[in-house]
Each structure stands twice: as structure tokens, then as C-alpha cells.
Amino acid sequence: MALKSSEAITLRTYPFREADRIAVFFSRGYGKIRGIARGARLLKSHFGSTLEPMSYLRVIFFERENQELAVINSCDLLESHAAHRNTLEGSYYCAYVAELLSEFTQEGEVNEKLFRLTLAVLDPNLRLEWEMRARYLETWLLRLEGVFPPLQQCGRCGRALRAGAVYIDGGGQEALCRDCGGSGRLSLDADQHQLVREIFSRKIGAVPWGQWSRQALKNLGKLNSKLIQYHLEKPLKTGRFLKELNQC
Numbered sequence: 534m535a536l537k538s539s540e541a542i543t544l545r546t547y548p549f550r551e552a553d554r555i556a557v558f559f560s561r562g563y564g565k566i567r568g569i570a571r572g573a574r575l576l577k578s579h580f581g582s583t584l585e586p587m588s589y590l591r592v593i594f595f596e597r598e599n600q601e602l603a604v605i606n607s608c609d610l611l612e613s614h615a616a617h618r619n620t621l622e623g624s625y626y627c628a629y630v631a632e633l634l635s636e637f638t639q640e641g642e643v644n645e646k647l648f649r650l651t652l653a654v655l656d657p658n659l660r661l662e663w664e665m666r667a668r669y670l671e672t673w674l675l676r677l678e679g680v681f682p683p684l685q686q687c688g689r690c691g692r693a694l695r696a697g698a699v700y701i702d703g704g705g706q707e708a709l710c711r712d713c714g715g716s717g718r719l720s721l722d723a724d725q726h727q728l729v730r731e732i733f734s735r736k737i738g739a740v741p742w743g744q745w746s747r748q749a750l751k752n753l754g755k756l757n758s759k760l761i762q763y764h765l766e767k768p769l770k771t772g773r774f775l776k777e778l779n780q781c
């Protein structure tokens with residue numbers, strides 16, 4: 534059986550049999566990977582902290598014929614991202630990002646842009662709060678999936694879209710002007726419109742985040758969460774935790 538190797542990000546694990554875990558990764562070379570990490574539940578496991586959510590690593594694995602699960606041979610840590618999990622807020626957001634990635638990636642489907650986006654959002658050298666990292670990831674993820682439409686011109690009449698008068702349908706895809714859009718659609722206020730345009734035109738570290746109030750960030754989060762729910766046809770499980778956290 535040929536060993537395969539890829540950079541990957543750990544999404545989650547769950548116990549399997551007495552000593553093993555099933556690990557789910559988002560890999561650069563193979564899309565989502567689900568595999569058995571043998572002995573990972575033992576105290577002295579050679580997997581160490583590589584199976585913590587959001588660890589960036591090199592995974593070596595092999596696939597078995599007619600078996601759903603791969604076998605994880607070894608994992609070498611490239612960046613632990615442990616600092617992200619140090620606080621309650623950070624661990625909630627890590628779980629949220631893991632669920633987002635898990636829902637939007639498929640086994641065997643490479644998604645290089647999403648992989649690079651994820652690494653950029655997790656960059657430990659960025660001095661950015663989680664709320665901003667999450668908005669950047671969600672908005673771009675929805676864009677890459679074709680859900681969040683470009684906001685330059687109306688999808689029906691072609692006129693340039695003016696801030697404060699933009700509507701998008703529940704499934705995304707089309708941004709409409711005031712004349713073509715209107716009731717029953719999601720609307721973007723001027724803040725959301727401007728913020729989304731900044732997100733689409735800059736790297737995460739270059740977006741002038743300080744120009745937006747916390748409320749504006751939350752409003753974009755609400756819009757994104759509606760689009761995510763519409764696209765997946767269900768709400769995210771971790772969305773509830775974040776809502777509670779934001780009410781504290």
C-alpha cells in the first residue's frame with residue numbers, strides 16, 4: 534500500500550475502539566481525510582498534540598481497498614496554533630472553524646484556495662481578534678463556494694451597486710439593486726457592504742478592521758450565518774456556542 538503525504542489541518546477527532554481515535558483532517562493535497570490514528574488514546578501516543586483542532590501538520594497515511602477509513606501512519610507538527618485554544622473564546626472559535634471546514638470540504642476534493650485562506654486566518658503572528666478572523670474566513674469561504682456574490686453591479690440590470698441599497702437572495706449568487714431587489718431578500722447596510730468589499734480586496738492583515746464597530750462585525754456575522762445555513766440546509770452546531778459567547 535502506497536503511503537501518501539500532505540500538509541493538513543486537524544479538524545476533529547473522536548474515540549474509536551479502546552485505544553484509537555478517528556481523526557478528520559482538511560489536507561492540502563487530498564481534501565478531507567478521515568482515518569484511524571492507532572493508539573492515539575494512549576497516554577504515550579506518538580501523535581502527541583498533532584490531533585488538537587487547528588494543528589497544522591504533515592500527515593502520512595494510506596488508504597485501504599474497500600475501506601472507508603484511511604490509516605494515519607504519522608503526523609509531524611508544522612505549527613501547533615496552541616495559542617488559539619488557550620482561551621474559552623479561542624477554543625469555541627476553533628471548534629466553529631473546524632465545523633465550517635468540515636461541512637464545506639469533501640473527501641478527495643482538493644481546495645487549494647480554501648487551504649491557503651485557512652492558514653492565513655490562523656496565522657499566529659496576526660494581532661487580530663477571533664471575531665475578525667471568523668468574518669474574513671466566512672465571507673471568503675462563501676465567496677469561493679459561489680454563495681456570496683460580487684458586489685460591484687446588480688445581477689439583473691447591471692447598474693453599479695450603491696452602498697446601503699444592496700439586496701441578496703437567500704441562496705446568495707445574486708446581488709441586486711434597490712429597484713430589482715427589495716422585500717423578502719437579505720439586505721446589506723452601508724457598513725456591511727463596505728466591509729465585505731474590503732475583505733474581498735485585501736489580505737486579512739491589511740483590512741482596516743478598526744474602522745468598523747463591533748456591531749457592524751456582528752451584523753456581517755448574522756448575514757453570513759444565514760447564507761451558511763441556507764447553503765448547508767441546516768444551522769451549524771457550534772453556532773449556538775458562539776451566540777451564547779457573544780451575549781456574555
Ligand SMILES: [Zn+2]
Pocket residue numbers: 687688689690691692709710711712713714
Ligand atoms: Zn438592478
